[in-house]
Amino acid sequence: MTIPTVTLNDGVTMPQIGFGVFQVPGAETTAAVSSALEAGYRSIDTAAAYRNETGVGQALAQSGLARDDLFVTTKLWNTDQGRDNARPALEASLERLGLDRVDLYLIHWPAPGRGLFAETWEAFEELRASGLTRSIGVSNFLPEHLDAIIALGGPVPAVNQIEVHPELQQRSVQDAGALHGIVTEAWSPLAQAGVLGDPVVAEIAAAHGRTPAQVVLRWHLEQGRVVIPKSVTPSRIAENLAITDFTLTSDEVTRIDGLEAGRRTGPDPATFNG
Structure with missing residues (x-):
């Protein structure tokens, strides 16, 4: 299986399909990530706040895969924002x-009430320059947060990881990123399974002989987004990756686009401060 890739605005190549471990208990993380790597995933997304970086690391070490064949993402938590905190936080994540x-x-979040994301971004520039990370980006940033980062005049975020699924498409956020070559990465790409029973999705899935999850993930890929579906079931982990051998028609994409409902499964970045 060949996993499609996207080239970030800093020249780094990133797999378009990754494996997310949000809400995967620490004790189950190593087995889940091992199943994902065996299925063919090479991109793993975690975060300090998930408290499962150690389990991810164990799976990576046990895999026998070359480091250069893997793409690993983690995130700085809100309480670690600030110029002096970013490096120690990343070093702790790397150790785990x-x-x-x-x-x-x-x-991880702009946490606008803390007022620290801009200086945190400047610290991120130093982390990249020091070789502790190949690329730097943001998560859950709205257009006004992106504007504040870009106004600093330094590197532009390579990625903005935001909640995107058929019922919450955040087109204004995606468009704001696209103006600066920022790739949109979708977390909760299946709305925590909330869209899988939708009649439109079910009808399209039946027409292709695919599962509803595969159809929604394919919808993301065809619009250029990176996706990081999560599961702890080996069969579903493999199923979520098997989306590269079919395409949706333009009408089918439009019909799924029409499911927009403004429904979040997570916090509102405009007010969430962690």
């Missing part, structure tokens, strides 16, 4: 992961 660098490091 058993790595000397990650491929992508993200500011």
